[in-house]
Amino acid sequence: MVKDIQLRISIEEETIADILLIKAAQALSINRKNITGIKVLRKSIDARKPTIIFNYKIAVYIKEPLPKVSEYQFDYKDVSNSKSIHIIGFGPAGMYAALRCIELGFKPIVLERGKNVKDRRRDLKAINRDHFVNEDSNYCFGEGGAGTYSDGKLYTRSLKRGDVRRIFENLVFHGATDQILVDAHPHIGTNKLPKVVQNVRETILNFGGEIHFETRVVDFVIRNKKIQSIQFQNGKEMTVKNVILATGHSARDIFYLLHKKQIALEAKSFAMGVRVEHPQQIIDSIQYHCPGERHELLPPASYSLVQQVNNRGVYSFCMCPGGFIVPAATDNGEVVVNGMSPSKRNNLFANSGIVVEINVDVDLQKYDHFGVLKGLEYQKDLEKLAFTAGGRSQAAPAQRLTDFVEGKLSGDLNPSSYQPGLNSAPLHSLLPKLIGSRLRKGFEVFGQKMKGYYTSEANIIGVESRTSSPVCIPRNEQLAHPQVSNLFPCGEGGGYAGGIVSAAMDGERCAEAASQNS
Structure with a gap:
C-alpha cells in the first residue's frame, strides 16, 4: 500500500x-x-x-518496497539512417526537440550559431574582462542557449503545456541532481548546467543525430510555401524537409530575415526594466524574520513581487538569490543585464529583474513606423542608451535604489557582483517615462510589502530588456507557420515559452508536429 x-x-x-x-x-x-x-x-x-x-x-x-525505477524511460533509437528534421538553435527548445526526434525515430540535424559550452567560456570571459561581445557566442548564444549560463531555474507556471515531470526526469537522466524532482522552486545552477548540456549533446550524437556548431543560418530558400534549403554564413547550403526554428528571443537577425522575406510576424507585448541588487543578508532578514544570519538549514531567501502601476504590471523577474549579474548583450554597442546563481547560491548578493509590462499597441505608437518590429526597435534603443550611459563599454549604468526613486544622481554606488563594472548614471531621467515612473512607484510599494527592501544599500542596474521576445512568429493548429507549411516556430523566440521548462516542453511538441509532417 x-x-x-x-x-x-x-x-x-x-x-x-x-x-x-x-x-x-x-x-x-x-x-x-x-x-x-x-x-x-x-x-x-x-x-x-x-x-x-x-x-x-x-x-x-x-509493507511494500520502494520502487527504484524512474517514472520515465527514454526510448532513444539509432537514427543514423532515418529521415531528418532540421533544428535551428540548441537552447532548451532545440535540445528537447532533438531528443524527442530521436525517441520518435527521426534524425535531428541541429544548426547552432554559437560554440560548444567549453569553447563558449572564453567568449564570456572576453565580455566581462575585455568588454568585447562576440555576436555568435555570448550569454545568449551557444550550446544550451541562455539557460546554460543564466542560472538554470526550472520553475514554471506552464503546467498545461506538457509534462513537467518528464522534462525534469530527462534532466536528471542527463546528470542533474534529483533534488529538482522535489523542490518547489527547482534550480540546477550555472556551474552544473554545462555538464548536463554536454551530456545531452553526447546522447544526440551517440544515437545518430548531428550537431553543427558555429553554423549561423542567414537565408531560407522558399518555394511552393515550403523551405527547400537553408543557407549559412559560410556560403554553404543544406536541403531540408522540416525545420524547427528554436533560435531564442535574442536572434534578431532571424526576425529581420523573416520580415524581409514577407513571412508573417506579429508584434508582441513584453517587459523591460532594470536589475536590482541587494546584499543577500538583507533579503534573508526580511523573508526569514531574522535580524542576523539565517539558520543553516535555510537556503538563501528569494522573493516574488508584483504591483499594478498606472494600468501596467510591475513585477520581479528571474530572481537570483546568492547570485550575480552578468552582461547579456548580443552585440557591441548595447548593454543588457541578466542574473544567474551557482548551485549553492552562495554569493553575497541577491538580484532580480524588476520590469514593467509594455503594451506594444498602446505604449509604442512612436515606433509604429517599424510595424511588427516596433517592440524590437524600442528594445534596441534602450540597450544603446544603457551602453552610452554606462561609458560606452560593457560597464552598466547604475544608481542607488533610493536615489533612483528620489530623482538624485548617486555620488557613489554599492559593491556589486557585476564584473564589467558600474558607472553612476541618472537612470531616473534616462529611462523612458512609461518605464521609469512606474518603476519608481513600484519600488516604493515593494518597500512597503517587504520592510527593508527599499534601501540605499541596493543598486539598480540597467537595462533588463530580454525578458521575452518582442516578436511572435505565428503558427497554426499543426504548429507550423501558416504561410510556410514545414516551418515550426518554437520556444521563446517564437513567442511560445518563457523559460527553460516551457521552452523544453514546446520543443517536444514541435518535434512531434514535425514528425507528423514527414
Missing part, C-alpha cells in the same frame, strides 16, 4: 534523524516497522510567519 500525505516540519524537527518516518507513522497511526520506505514528492518552505515550517508531500510505502 502507498499513501500520499502532507507533513509540516519545524526547523528544530528538521534536525532530527528519521523525522519523516516518525511523523508519517504518527500521521497514519501505524507502527514505524510497517513503513518500508518514504519518497519525498515535494518540499517547500513556509516563511510567512516567524515560525518557519518545511512543508513536505511524501509517498509512504507500507
